Amino acid sequence: MARLSSSAKGHHMAPFPTSRFPAVNVAQVPQRSLLRYPGGKTWLIPHIREWLTKTKPKILIEPFAGGGIVSLTAVMEELVERAIMVEIDHDVAAFWHAALRDGATLAKKIRHFTPTHSRVKKLERQGACCVTDHGFRTLILNRTRKAGILAPGASYNKHGENGKGIGSRWYPDTLAARLEAIEKYAEKITFCEADGMKILEPLLHGWGHTAAVFLDPPYTAGGKRAGARLYAHSEIDHARLFKLLAQRHTNFLMTYDCAPEIVELIDQHGFHAASVQMKNAHHNHQSELVITRESMFS
Numbered sequence: 001m002a003r004l005s006s007s008a009k010g011h012h013m014a015p016f017p018t019s020r021f022p023a024v025n026v027a028q029v030p031q032r033s034l035l036r037y038p039g040g041k042t043w044l045i046p047h048i049r050e051w052l053t054k055t056k057p058k059i060l061i062e063p064f065a066g067g068g069i070v071s072l073t074a075v076m077e078e079l080v081e082r083a084i085m086v087e088i089d090h091d092v093a094a095f096w097h098a099a100l101r102d103g104a105t106l107a108k109k110i111r112h113f114t115p116t117h118s119r120v121k122k123l124e125r126q127g128a129c130c131v132t133d134h135g136f137r138t139l140i141l142n143r144t145r146k147a148g149i150l151a152p153g154a155s156y157n158k159h160g161e162n163g164k165g166i167g168s169r170w171y172p173d174t175l176a177a178r179l180e181a182i183e184k185y186a187e188k189i190t191f192c193e194a195d196g197m198k199i200l201e202p203l204l205h206g207w208g209h210t211a212a213v214f215l216d217p218p219y220t221a222g223g224k225r226a227g228a229r230l231y232a233h234s235e236i237d238h239a240r241l242f243k244l245l246a247q248r249h250t251n252f253l254m255t256y257d258c259a260p261e262i263v264e265l266i267d268q269h270g271f272h273a274a275s276v277q278m279k280n281a282h283h284n285h286q287s288e289l290v291i292t293r294e295s296m297f298s
Contacts (some may be wrong), residue, residue: 016258017298019274019290021046032076032182034139034175035095036148037067041216043278044255045073047290047297048214051253052079054296057212059084061203063196066092070214075188076181080212083189084203086196091138091150093193094128098135100191103183107176109136115167120144143169197236204248215254217241238262242269245293254291266291274298 023043031042041048048070052060060080062071064087071083087093098106109132113119120140128134142148144166146155192199196217204211217236238261245252246269256262258275266273266289273289274297290297 016273016275016289019047019276019297021050021276021297023276023278023288030073030076032072032178033067033069034099034178035067035092035142036169037069037142039216039218040067040069041255042069043276044070044290047253047276048073049077049079051292051296052212055212055251057210057251058082059207059211061200061207061211061213062086063200063203063213063215064217065096065191065196066216068096070216071189072182072185075185081188084192085189086192086194086199086203088193088195089150090193091134091141093191094131094134095138095142096135096191097193098132099179099182100186100189102132103179103186105132106136106139107179110139110176110179111172113140113170113172115140115144115170117166120166139175143175197241200241201244201248204244204250209249209251211251213245213250213252215241215245215252217254217256239265242266242271245269246271250293252291252293256289256291258287258289262289272296272298 024046026042029042029045033040052074058081060071060074060083062068062083062085065071065085066087068085071085074080075083085096087096113136123137123140128137138150142150148169200213204213217238242265244250245254265271271291271293272295273291275287276290278286278288
């Protein structure tokens with residue numbers, strides 16, 4: 001029998017079964033994305049594989065793409081025929097435009113760059129003259145800042161891995177190889193710089209039951225401000241998102257923290273959730289919810 005985890009909802013408890021898939025160690029799955037993304041979903045990959053294998057969609061839509069690990073995995077493991085990635089952040093969008101349109105040039109830039117404080121700060125100050133340069137700048141800042149945070153005010157790696165400092169997360173050959181692997185599948189990935197909340201409904205209207213949607217919105221429900229601290233764009237109408245998924249009878253998988261507001265929305269729309277036990281950056285245990293239309297992971 002699945003163990004139960006609990007979250008407060010009003011004055012009573014709403015139990016969710018513990019997922020039969022534990023949070024996977026990132027070393028156990030292929031590292032496909034170049035971006036180190038706050039709240040990245042590498043740990044979720046076994047759930048993604050199970051979900052897409054069972055539901056067999058042709059297209060995956062990812063309205064809050066971020067580091068893109070789910071779309072990349074789905075396409076590169078041939079779990080879907082195509083992926084549509086959407087990201088509102090202009091800097092992150094520039095990276096994906098560069099990676100998917102001009103991967104060879106970006107790979108060359110990666111292999112020839114050695115990060116130092118002076119070089120990185122100069123790159124941060126100067127404007128980019130083209131989308132490839134802009135995407136390269138995003139990647140450099142992402143790999144040299146703590147936890148990959150790109151939001152204004154984020155600090156650089158001071159000591160880093162093994163005392164290597166600002167360049168401790170810069171592996172040029174590995175990053176270039178990942179980029180070259182992505183380039184082989186670029187024709188199967190459509191990238192849009194847009195507001196995921198605004199574009200989701202027309203995308204669902206166009207693709208209907210052939211599509212599945214993976215959603216990892218910024219965690220701002222229940223008064224939490226982690227999303228605001230980590231991302232430049234973090235305001236989400238959670239209730240509207242749940243309503244849209246319910247009205248469209250969408251095949252979706254969504255992740256959230258276990259906030260009372262989210263528990264209530266799951267119950268209101270008759271969705272199913274399983275709890276996955278996580279460790280945060282401070283090694284404290286916390287639960288994340290994997291939410292689907294049908295029961296799938298308990």
